[in-house]
Amino acid sequence: MKKILVVIVAVAALASCNDKSAEDKFTVAGTITNNPARVVYLEEIPMTSMQPAIVDSFVIEKNGKYKLQANTREATMYNLRFDQNQFPVAAVINDVSKVTLDITFSKENDQFAESYDVKDSKASLQMKNFMVSFNTKLQEIFFNSRQADSLSKAGITDSSFRVFEEKVFVAAQEAKAIVTDALKKSENPALSMFILSYYQSTANNPGYNLEPMDKQEVVGIVNEAAAKFSKHEGLASIQSSIQGMIGKLAPEISLPDANGNQVTLSSFKGKYVLVDFWASWCKPCRMENPNVVKAYNKFKDKNFTILGVSLDRPGGKDDWLKAIMQDNLTWTHVSDLQYWQSPVVPAYKIEGIPYNVLVGPDGKVIAEGLRGEDLERILSEVVK
DSSP, rough: OOOOOOOOOOOSOOSOOOOOSSOOEEEEEEESOOOOOOOEEEEEEEEEEEEOEEEEEEEOOTSSSEEEEEEEEOOOOOEEEETOOOOOOOEOSSSEEEEEEEEOSSSOOOOEEEEEEESSOHHHHHHHHHHHHHHHHHHHHHHHHHHHHHHHHHOOSSSHHHHHHHHHHHHHHHHHHHHHHHHHHHHHHHHHHHHHHHHHHHHSSGGGGOOOHHHHHHHHHHHHHHTTTTTTHHHHHHHHHHHHHTTSSSOOOEOOTOOOOOOOGGGGSSSEEEEEEEEEHHHHHHHHHHHHHHHHHHHTTEEEEEEEEEEEEEEOHHHHHHHHTTOOOOOOOOOOOGGGGHHHHTTOOOOSSEEEEOTTTTTEEEEEEEEEHOOOOOOOOOOO
């Protein structure tokens, strides 16, 4: 089964809220201590490609002083990189025209900054503080996870093992709380999207035991930022790219039911229809089915129905019908039994199942990817 991928916009690079019609100069300057590098580079990370592009370089003076500049119209995130370093040493957001950034390395390791001090840029300082708090919590999660893993490998699963498991769980919740708090305090869309993307990329690493935000959460965060910074072109583009099908006409579906009769999505026009993509072989789908059944029973008498679209394999008709009976799915079902080769997959850009779209009486998509409590909550809001 394909892994459901949450589409996240920029990794550490998005524009800010300046309403500038012409390019301005952005300057980063400061002092570098205990690093043998000769040249420091300023990298801009364009929103369109997400590939770092060098926009300026400076031969570091003997006293460690440097000064870098870039032309900018909308604020963007920038990396500083040294000639001999594999990774960037710091990042800043150009929410002001000039940022002071002093970087100190340890004498034993010239690859990573021991500390850096950012001045004059509120967004850059908030980003630094977020990184310190969040990464400290990640270290806590990593340490306790290793302790729990060691006990498990040793065959110890008593209270001492559960203590470390509980510590991992609590720390993971606290890490997400740090993200939520940082997002609330953010006054810059570049910072907000950095926080969001940093959390998602970290949460997708199973070693940290973090739960990634689902698509609805991500869309909500982006929508809130886009509303707050309504004139920000980059954020508007991001919002459009992650909205998916919401607000658009649902692509037509015409597939056979169990008796071979063609059923079309358009035949349900005038009703609210949850188009539910699933399969008998999909364990997460089967686990989600009780939530779908509950929602159907609650709203079926309120101009609402469900169209089940199965991605079962060729020759899997018996398994498909058996699953319908076992899970008590008493609504209309269709399938061409073509697995991922079904035409509905590209039409709805399905990356994994379970997946669904809620279609309004006018045939337009109201919401997508509704699972668990979100399904009933959204239906309660729109189906009267």
